[in-house]
Amino acid sequence: MGATKTDFYSEDQNKLSVIAKALGHPARIAIVDYLLKVDTCICGDIVSELPLAQATISQHLRELKNAELIKGTIEGTAICYCINKTTLNIFADYLSLVGQRLEMDKTNCCP
Amino acid sequence: MGATKTDFYSEDQNKLSVIAKALGHPARIAIVDYLLKVDTCICGDIVSELPLAQATISQHLRELKNAELIKGTIEGTAICYCINKTTLNIFADYLSLVGQRLEMDKTNCCP
DNA sequence: ATATAATATTGCAATATTACGATGAAATCA
DNA sequence: TGATTTCATCGTAATATTGCAATATTATAT
Numbered sequence: 001m002g003a004t005k006t007d008f009y010s011e012d013q014n015k016l017s018v019i020a021k022a023l024g025h026p027a028r029i030a031i032v033d034y035l036l037k038v039d040t041c042i043c044g045d046i047v048s049e050l051p052l053a054q055a056t057i058s059q060h061l062r063e064l065k066n067a068e069l070i071k072g073t074i075e076g077t078a079i080c081y082c083i084n085k086t087t088l089n090i091f092a093d094y095l096s097l098v099g100q101r102l103e104m105d106k107t108n109c110c111p
Numbered sequence: 112m113g114a115t116k117t118d119f120y121s122e123d124q125n126k127l128s129v130i131a132k133a134l135g136h137p138a139r140i141a142i143v144d145y146l147l148k149v150d151t152c153i154c155g156d157i158v159s160e161l162p163l164a165q166a167t168i169s170q171h172l173r174e175l176k177n178a179e180l181i182k183g184t185i186e187g188t189a190i191c192y193c194i195n196k197t198t199l200n201i202f203a204d205y206l207s208l209v210g211q212r213l214e215m216d217k218t219n220c221c222p
Numbered sequence: 223a224t225a226t227a228a229t230a231t232t233g234c235a236a237t238a239t240t241a242c243g244a245t246g247a248a249a250t251c252a
Numbered sequence: 253t254g255a256t257t258t259c260a261t262c263g264t265a266a267t268a269t270t271g272c273a274a275t276a277t278t279a280t281a282t
Contacts, residue, residue, distance in 0.1 A: 004136065004137065004138075004239095004240070004241095004267095004268095006137060008137075008162045009137035009138070009140070009141055010141075013137045013140045013141050014137050016134070016137075017134065017135055017136050017137040017139070017140045018135075020131045020132070020133075020134035020135040020140070021131070021132070021134075021135030021136070022131075022135075023127070023128065023131035023132075023135075024128055024129075024131040024132030024133075024134075024135040025115065025128050025132070025269090025270085026115065026117060026119075026120035026124045026127075026128040027115075027120070027270095028128070029120070029124045029127050029128045030120055030121075030124050032209065036209060036212050036213075047228095047229095050119070051119045052270095052271075052272090053271065053272050053273080054228085054229075054230095054272095055229095055230080055231080055232095055271075055272060055273075055274090056271050056272065057229095058229060058230055058231085059230090059231095059269095059270080059271080060270090061230095062230085062231095063269095074229095074278085074279085076227095076228090076279065076280065077226090077229080077278070077279045077280060078227090078229080078279095079228080079229065079230095083209070083213060085210070085213050088206060088209060088213070089210065091206060092203065092206040092210055095199060095202060095203040095206060096203055096207075098143065098194070098199060099196070099199060099200065099203055101147050102147075102194060102196050102199070115237095115238095115269090115270070115271095136239090136240085138240090155257095155258070158259095163240095163241075163242090164241065164242050164243080165242095165258085165259075165260095166241075166242060166243075166259095166260080166261080166262095167240070167241050168259095169259060169260055169261080170239095170240080170241080170260095171240090173260085174239095185248090185249090187249060187250070187258090188248075188249045188250060188256090188257055188258050188259080189249095189257090189258060189259080190258080190259065
């Protein structure tokens with residue numbers, strides 16, 4: 001066991017969980033935060049920002065890229081990364097939808 | 112190895128990643144979706160909705176509860192679960208903040 | 223061509239997650 | 253009381269994740 005039964009779930013459910021999972025590690029949240037802080041796509045210098053080995057960060061970047069949360073373009077010997085707004089919005093939209101639904105039906109729910 | 116270095120990251124980063132991680136499985140997204148669909152807190156019948164054993168679902172519910180994404184109250188022999196709006200908003204707010212920042216600085220970023 | 227810089231990949235160990243059957247605990251009903 | 257229902261927990265197996273050192277790859281500079 002230990003393998004997720006993805007077949008049962010809807011496309012949306014699987015997609016959303018992939019995005020959430022990619023954000024489900026503090027290092028990857030930190031990478032997103034850093035990408036935001038530097039106000040432009042970053043070319044290099046992520047490694048010096050985090051207390052992780054270069055190999056580990058490369059791995060985290062790959063997972064963010066697999067989830068399409070970031071995209072990277074080669075720029076000489078460096079690689080420029082930036083946030084993929086489209087993917088981020090998929091998740092943001094989902095959450096705001098859930099939020100709206102919750103506003104509407106405040107049927108006598110758990111206190 | 113295999114243990115996350117949570118010490119380095121900010122409280123926010125850790126908290127956000129915990130919430131995201133809890134949503135990082137299609138079964139747990141499906142549970143949230145179901146909680147939303149039934150328009151009230153649900154008492155029972157999650158097990159029949161998903162192709163998972165009762166023990167497994169109980170485990171998923173526990174993780175959602177640990178992340179404070181849902182809360183449950185005992186109701187006779189059943190337990191009523193519903194979404195914890197507060198926690199959900201923490202994540203929704205984070206994403207909309209990121210979204211706003213991305214709108215502002217569209218400095219020549221990766222194409 | 224060689225050296226250098228930046229990032230990726232591989233291989234591996236430690237740990238975490240996912241899933242299930244079996245069992246346990248608490249409330250309700252006959 | 254004993255049976256039933258509902259959910260939680262324990263134990264365990266399969267698989268995934270995390271992190272790093274070592275090595276490979278790719279592009280630039282000399």
